[in-house]
Amino acid sequence: METPPTRADRRTATAAKILDAAQEEFAEQGMEGGTIRGIARRAGVDPSLVLQHYGSKQKLFALAVQPAPELERQDVPAHLAEVLDVRLRELPAHTRALLRSMLTSPEAAAVMRDYLQERVDVLARAGGGDEDARTRAAVLVSSILGMTIARHFLGLADLERLDADVIARVVEPWFDSLS
Structure with missing residues (x-):
């Protein structure tokens, strides 16, 4: 016989359900358009x-759009190609929410700026620490952001058709030249 969930278990499950609903709501509506009522409706809970x-x-x-944990330095080069491949396919709800909101919400802009700065810091450390490492890292991070926006929000057809082979053939050598 299975033990019924505890009150703490139910509370944790409800919080997770609300966070998932918030990611969906913000992805579709952005920070400004998303509402507590909309999130509650998606989660099936009272506002x-x-x-x-x-x-x-x-x-x-802020929690719904929080970035993934930091990478190990040795994983960064392979991570760039993987990130681009993922960003050109389907965006996670929290990423879509952040991108949709960053130009209209100061809170979203701050979250995006902090996330991008953290990625620049990681890449700069992995880039050998020379005087241009930070600039190269900022160019890489900004380029991936630009490609993501062009693909998902502007519908640039050439980016919609990229597959892993094209990324490996065309984009990875460019990443290598900048990292």
């Missing part, structure tokens, strides 16, 4: 539970 768990829409947004 008061959203606020009880996360405090405010701004705090929930």
